[in-house]
Amino acid sequence: xxxxxxxxxxxxVHFPVKEGIFQKTTGHVKAxxxxxxxxxxxxxxxxxxxSGCGKSTLARTIIGLxxxxxxxxxxxxxxxxxxxxxxxxxxxxxxxxxFQDPFTSLNPRMKVGDTIAAPLKAYxxxxxxxxxxxxxxxxVGLKPDDHYNRLPHEFSGGQRQRIGIARAIALEPKLIxxxxxxxxxxxSVQAQxxxxxxxxxxxxxxxxxxxxxxxxxxxxxxxxxAVMYLGKVMEMSDSLxxxxxxxxxxxxxxxxxxxxxxxxxxxxxxxxxxxxxxPSPADPPSGCVFHTRCQxxxxxxxxxxxxxxxxxxxxxxxxxxxxxEREQEVKQTKL
Amino acid sequence: MFKKKRxxxxxxxxxxxxxATTTASLWLPLSPAYIDPSQRLLSxxxxxWFGTDDFGRDLFGRTIVAARVSLLVGVVVSLVSTxxxxxxxxxxxxxxxxxxxxxxxxxxxxxxxxLLLALSLVAALGGSITNIIIAxxxxxxPVMTRIVRSAVLQINHLQYxxxxxxxxxxxxxxxxxxMLPNVLSPIIVQGTFIFAKAILAEAALSFLGVGVNPSIPTxxxxxxxxxxxxxxxxxxxxxxxIAIVITVLTLNILGDGIRDAFDPHSTNRKKKRxxxxxxxxxxxxxxx
Numbered sequence: 001x002x003x004x005x006x007x008x009x010x011x012x013v014h015f016p017v018k019e020g021i022f023q024k025t026t027g028h029v030k031a032x033x034x035x036x037x038x039x040x041x042x043x044x045x046x047x048x049x050x051s052g053c054g055k056s057t058l059a060r061t062i063i064g065l066x067x068x069x070x071x072x073x074x075x076x077x078x079x080x081x082x083x084x085x086x087x088x089x090x091x092x093x094x095x096x097x098x099f100q101d102p103f104t105s106l107n108p109r110m111k112v113g114d115t116i117a118a119p120l121k122a123y124x125x126x127x128x129x130x131x132x133x134x135x136x137x138x139x140v141g142l143k144p145d146d147h148y149n150r151l152p153h154e155f156s157g158g159q160r161q162r163i164g165i166a167r168a169i170a171l172e173p174k175l176i177x178x179x180x181x182x183x184x185x186x187x188s189v190q191a192q193x194x195x196x197x198x199x200x201x202x203x204x205x206x207x208x209x210x211x212x213x214x215x216x217x218x219x220x221x222x223x224x225x226a227v228m229y230l231g232k233v234m235e236m237s238d239s240l241x242x243x244x245x246x247x248x249x250x251x252x253x254x255x256x257x258x259x260x261x262x263x264x265x266x267x268x269x270x271x272x273x274x275x276x277x278x279p280s281p282a283d284p285p286s287g288c289v290f291h292t293r294c295q296x297x298x299x300x301x302x303x304x305x306x307x308x309x310x311x312x313x314x315x316x317x318x319x320x321x322x323x324x325e326r327e328q329e330v331k332q333t334k335l
Numbered sequence: 336m337f338k339k340k341r342x343x344x345x346x347x348x349x350x351x352x353x354x355a356t357t358t359a360s361l362w363l364p365l366s367p368a369y370i371d372p373s374q375r376l377l378s379x380x381x382x383x384w385f386g387t388d389d390f391g392r393d394l395f396g397r398t399i400v401a402a403r404v405s406l407l408v409g410v411v412v413s414l415v416s417t418x419x420x421x422x423x424x425x426x427x428x429x430x431x432x433x434x435x436x437x438x439x440x441x442x443x444x445x446x447x448x449x450l451l452l453a454l455s456l457v458a459a460l461g462g463s464i465t466n467i468i469i470a471x472x473x474x475x476x477p478v479m480t481r482i483v484r485s486a487v488l489q490i491n492h493l494q495y496x497x498x499x500x501x502x503x504x505x506x507x508x509x510x511x512x513x514m515l516p517n518v519l520s521p522i523i524v525q526g527t528f529i530f531a532k533a534i535l536a537e538a539a540l541s542f543l544g545v546g547v548n549p550s551i552p553t554x555x556x557x558x559x560x561x562x563x564x565x566x567x568x569x570x571x572x573x574x575x576x577i578a579i580v581i582t583v584l585t586l587n588i589l590g591d592g593i594r595d596a597f598d599p600h601s602t603n604r605k606k607k608r609x610x611x612x613x614x615x616x617x618x619x620x621x622x623x
Contacts, residue, residue, distance in 0.1 A: 063501055092503045105494035109516035118512075119502035167502060 004038040004074075005207050006062070006175060011035045011071035013057050013231075017282055029282045031057040033231035034071075036308060039175070039224070044201065044208040046222030046239070048215055048254065052278060054231040055211045056100070059179045062209065063097050064088050075175070093123055096168040098197075100180040102160035106152040112137075112163055113148040119170045132170075139203075140166040140196060158189035162196065169200060177209045182217060194221055216258050219243060224315075227251050230281055230289040233308055237316035247311055247323035249294050250274075288320070296322050342592035345585045352582060356402035367396030367552060376568040386570040388560065397552040398574050404464060404553040405582065408537040411468050413530035416476035421522055423476070424483025425510050428491065438484070441477045449474040450536055457545045464547055471536050475529045482525050486518035520597045527590030531583040538579055554579050 013032040016025040031054040039045040049055050060066040062073060064080065073080040075091065083091060096119075099105035106115055117133045126132045134144035140162040152160055161181060168176050178197065182190040198221060200206060212218050218225055219239065226236040227250065235248040246252055253272040260266040274293045279285055285292045291301040301321060308319040359367075365383075371391035379386045385394035423441070427434040444452065456470035490496060499513050534554075540546035541555025549556055554575040561571035 060497075065497055065500060089503055092501060095501075097498070097501045099494045099498055101494055105498050107495045107499070107513050107517070109519075110512070118499065118504060122503035122505070122508070164498070167498065171502075 003041060005041045005076060006037075006039045006209070007072075007074040008035055008037040008058075008062070009072040009074070011058070011061065011073065012069045013054070013061050013066060014069040027282050029280075030231050030284060031281060032061065032068075033284070035228075035231070035233055037226055037233065037236065039207055039209060041174075041207055042201075042205055043223045044210050044221055046218035046225045047209065047211045047228060048213060048218055048225065049228035050213060050278060052281065053228045054281070055213075055228055056179055057231075058228070059097065059177045059209065059211055063095055063177055064092070093171045094174045096171065096173040096176050098161070098164050098168045098176060098178045098181045101184050102157050102164055103184070105164050106160055108152055110152075111148070112142075112150050112152065112155070115152070115163060116166045116170055119167060123171060125171065136166045136170055139169070139200070142166065156189075157185050158192060161185060161189075161193050165193075165196065165200070169204060169206070172204065173206070175207045175209065177211070179211050180213065181210075183213065190217065197221065215254055227254065230279065230284050232289055233317075233319065234290065235316075235318045235320075236308070238314060241312075241314050241316050245312070245316070247316070247318045248290075248320050249296050249324060250290050252324055290320075296324070298322065339592065341588055345588040345592065348581065348585045349589065352402055352585075353406055355399055356406065359396070359399050359403075363393075363396045363399065365393040365396055367393055367400045369393070376564060376571065378568070379570055385574040386568065388557070388571055389564060389568075394557075394571065394574055397557060398554070398578050401552040401554045401557060401575065402578065402582070404547055404551060405534045405537060405579075408464065408468055408471065409530045409534045409586075412471045412475060412533035413526050415468070416472045416479055416529055417522060417526040419472065420476040420479025420525075421483050421515070424480040425487055425514055425518075427480070428484040428487025429506070429510060429514065434484070437480075441480050444473070444477040445481070447474075449478075449532075450539060453536060453540060454543065454545060457540060462540075462545050462547060467537055467540060467546060470540075471533050474536070475532060479522070479525055479529065482521050483518055486521050487514055490514065490517050520594050523597060524590045524594045527586050527593065531586040531590075534579065534582055534586075 011032055012030070012034060014028040014030050017027045017029060018024065019026045033054070035054075035058060037045065037047075047055050047058065057066060061068050062080075064083075068081050071081075075095065080088070080091070106112075110118075113130070113133050116136055117129050120126055120129055120132060130148075134148065137144040137147060142159065142162055147155075147159075152163065155163065161184075164181075181197070182193050185193060194217065197208070197210075201208060208221070210218065210221055222239050224236065224238050225242040227234045227248065229250055235242070235246065235251045237245075242251075243255070246255055253274050256270060256272040260269055272295070275295075276293050279289070279292055285302075287303045288294070288297070288301045288306050291297040294301065298321075304321070306319045306321045308317045310316065311318045311323060369392060371387075374383070374387050374391035375389055377383055377387040377391075383393050383395065385398055388394055388397065423437055427437040427441075447455075453467075453470040453474040456473060457466055460466040460470065496509065496513055499509050504513070537546060537553065538555030538558065541553045542559045544559060546555055547553050549560070557575040558572060561568070561575070565572050
């Protein structure tokens, strides 16, 4: 359980900004900027952050759709960016992805059965293709006989996402990257899909990297949570410690935005509203990237970059010079 | 597509034209090649339904037979340039490096007006049906390439293409199973329009005198021969002209019809599907 399946070391993904007739590179968008993460076997790592913080780029880089600028991704101890195309193809069997938008992630001209069968065909894993596809459809809660020959546009969003999940688990991968798999769905359907993902994790011993911008979704599914802001990891810890003992000011702002289901409590909820806009990742602020919006920022935050450091005895990492002590925070809410 | 009357009409008209022209020798009462100088430039009558030309040949028979060349040129040019344009378009839309080189070549070809390019090619190659087909293919496939490429670029970044990559699909599978079916409708529409344009272009080339040998009747040839008689024997120009208009119009209607039929969201299917999906949702929600 404790050996890391996936390790990301100092990963950078920069996109050149080209301008003018000669396509001169005038700068770089630092979508992912020095990220260190690791996921153990059977665990779920939740990655949260607002849009544009590099979550999806990170996902695309892990699965090999995007080449990293520098840094290393280790899968079962082997470095992915150095893989040849052939090795990468073999590896794709073990890393699969569930996509964000169930309306564009399925080929509109391909029957559902064929879509789920596509990975099986590509790797020629089974002789009895139809049987296996129907088995998979059953597993994700689709009706094999009725749905096999339908086209994607005949399905609702939740059903489409089930098709996408069936496709992802078809090859029995070790790692599944879920890139905001429920953000395009209704809340009631979200819960169904998340429960399905949890069931599958237990049944198939899967490891998830679960990307979301909704902390309440992450809370439900993740064992470990990482918060990203402008391509950097701000805080990472196990789920329990994260929701009880968040230390980064940004994390606190995010957590304060979750509404309470209880209306009595909801009335007393203190929201921390961040000032200003998300800075452009092409021109990130100096020092701590969050200092422009941080209510606790001091002079040295503007010049020095805080490293991701372990705080406390648990696996709790924070990239902040002045992390919020819990007592202090509690006092503040009382004020 | 057979729900709409105009589609059925267009298809049956096209079938009728092809059938009539292929079996012409079996049923035409007068040979289209028979020259009778005493019957020059007669107006339409019971014997000569469309009148006669300047050699006293039956214009009805000649108009029917002329469809052979037009349809042959149209079919072959549209098929070859569709296949060629689709392959080049898929490749250049999908592979960025090939795109740069291929598109510069295509840009060069598009810089010439299609008819002028065909004209100079026929002038260089000599006027036979094969050469006309080659010339018109060169003139029309760059447009097809551009259309396919732009359609590919549009869907290239959609998630289902990336999903196909992550599930280990090879490039050829992605191109044929994921790209091609999703760019098919503009290809078909453009294909039928090329069919129509090729017929027009062949007629234009023949009209300009660089086309098919004048002894073989084509609508273009007939128009060219008729132009000096247009004031004294207008039927000589009118009937081949009408034949061109009808054929081209038929093909355009057919192209629209096929496009509608290939659209998975087309209207007449939508209703049925909506009802089916609604029932399905009820059962699914009840189950889980």
